[in-house]
Amino acid sequence: MSSTLTPEREGTRDDQDDAERDRLITDSLQTSQRRAEGVKLRRGLTFLLMTLVLPGSAQVAAGNRRLGRAALRVWAGLWVVAVLAGLFVLVSRSAAITAITAPGTLRVIQVLLVVLGVGWALLFLDAWRISSPPEMARRHRLGFAALSLGLAFAVVIGLVASANVVSAQRELVSTVFAGGGDKAAKAGRINILLMGGDAGADRTGLRPDSMTVASVDQETGRTVLISLPRNLEKAPFPASSPLHKKFPKGFDCPNDVCMLNAVYTYAMAHKELYPKVKNPGAQATKEAIEGVTGLTINYWSLIDLKGFEDLVDALGGITMDVYRKVPIGGGPTHPIYGYVEAGKNRHLDGKEALWFARSRSDSSDWDRIVRQKCVMNAMLNQLDPVTVLTKFNGIASASKEIVATDIPGSQVSTMLDLAQKAKTKPVGSLAIVPPLLKKPADPDFPKIQAAIAEQIQKSEAMDEPKPSASAAPAGNASASAKPKKSSSGSSSSDPAKKGVDTSNLSKVCSA
Known part of the structure; x- marks a missing residue:
């Protein structure tokens, strides 16, 4: 049976094929x-x-x-x-x-x-x-x-x-790095005067209330921080200093106003004594510190403490042990309005770090000196290249406003190298405080200089190779014997008797 499509169905099939x-x-x-x-x-x-x-x-x-x-x-x-x-x-x-x-x-x-x-x-x-x-x-x-x-x-x-x-x-x-310092090492060391200045509206000129000499071994980077009290009197000037003629017996005057931190102000008020010097105050203070310590200072660096807060904030703060509770504020113009709380590994912002370093309330100048060195030590340990590079603009902006130094730009790399070496070793500490300094108005400079020399010698000895027991000749007990105390109880190897702090700052500043 055959099937046939109608014309209508054939047309529909063609349309479908065309559509497909x-x-x-x-x-x-x-x-x-x-x-x-x-x-x-x-x-x-x-x-x-x-x-x-x-x-x-x-x-x-x-x-x-x-x-x-x-x-x-x-x-x-x-x-x-x-x-x-x-x-x-x-x-x-x-x-x-x-x-x-x-x-x-x-x-x-x-x-x-x-x-x-x-x-x-x-x-x-x-x-x-x-x-x-x-x-x-x-x-x-x-x-x-x-x-x-x-x-x-x-x-x-x-x-x-x-x-x-x-x-x-x-x-x-x-x-900042204007130059003018001396790059030649002195007895193998680079000595840098670090000053913290405080130029307030209630003060006459800028006065470096914090003065510390960082004596750094040129080869190893091992560092000794030597802190000097701001109220030290009769600071002697080297014969080459323009102020030596003015004060041949040391920086002394009636009413006990010629303290160490006033040298800066005096020199800035008498700039004619330093006609070719950009910062007479810093230069004069450096000369006074040389007379006090017996060290030749290579460079000076001045940080305005009021801008120090910005510098710490630019670093992102610092982490350190706060070994005791310290007031924020205090004094005739700053009532106490808070505290830097004690604690281990506390992260401090700029304001807290500043007040921990400078607070005078419930404190002495000696305690203040220790706190300042603890802040310096914390900053030294945390100023790594990554931090500097990632936060360089903020650090540079703050530094331009608050830092002055006679370190030339050509020596920046040398200073960075020394800082990196110093981070790998404990920092030694010596504070010119009692009993080493009995009276700020009547200091014993030979005794101070001897203590400084001894502390530096101890620091350098830590990097010297230790003699083996077999190195001493047989029967020669004195070759390996330690120094013994004299009948008076004193010994040249007992720096504690001279007020020398032999502990490294990591221990001194631990909470």
Whole structure:
């Protein structure tokens, strides 16, 4: 039995076949279009990646080849310079850092970073252009444009931010490290006078109420901090000092007002005595400290205690043991309004660190000296390169306002090296306090100088090789015997009898 289709059914079947054929053609065209759109997007993304990894390569591949080759040459030149700089640092680290941190070099680097940032951003925009964004699918255009602009913006912001860090470094070196000190080691040591100044509205001029000499072994970095009381009188000046003629018997005057911290104010009021010196007060104080300690001071550094808070905050605070509760405020103009609470591994912000170091309430000058050295020790231990680099702008900004020194910029790398060495060893401590100093108005300077020399000698002896027991000749008991006390109970090896603190600061400052 044969079946036949009516004309109506035959027309319906043809229509279905035509529709299926049209659908297949449409799907094929859409698939081809999506593939083409994907190819165009991948091509554009490849150009952006090429520009990110190898600036100029996208232009060489599909754009202005002359521009691309120029960019590639610049990129290659930068890598060559970077490799040479790295080799320079490996061969002569100090010379490399000195050259790189010179203000002129930093200015060139600063300008170069800005130019590179702008040029690199333009290469990203050109990579977007040669990707033919109008030919991309509409849904891809906006995202691709946003990615291109984002990458361009990121490189500009990153390199301009780097230029700002370089600018801060240049201004810091130019403003703070004015130079004028003496880089030659004295008996193998670099002696640095650290002063904490306090210039308040209720005070006449700036007075360094905190004075500490950091005596650092040039080879090992082992450090001794020697603290001097602000109220020490009759400080002698070296014969070379302009103030020696004014005060041949030491800085002394009626009513006990010629204290050690007043030397700075006096010299600043008589600048004619130091006609070629940028900071007569600091220079005069350095000379007075030399007379007191018997040490030759290489450099001085002055920190305004009112700005010290900003410096600590720029570091992100400091962590240290607070061995006792210390008032915040106090005195005729600052009522007590809080406390730095005692505790182990306490994180102090700038205000707490400042008051822990300077508070006079419920305290003596001797206790204050110890607290100041504890803060110095904590900062020394926490000033690592990562902290400095990540927070450099804030540190530099604070430092320009509160720090002055005669350390030249060319010696910054040397000081950093010494600081890194010092971090690996316990810091020795000597405070000129009773019984070493019986009366601030009548100090025994030979006794003070002998105690300082002994403490430095003990510090240096810690790095000397220990003699073996077999090194002593047989039967020679005196060769290995320890010094014995005399009948009076005193001994040159018993520094406690002379007021010397033989403990390292980590122990002194522990809670």
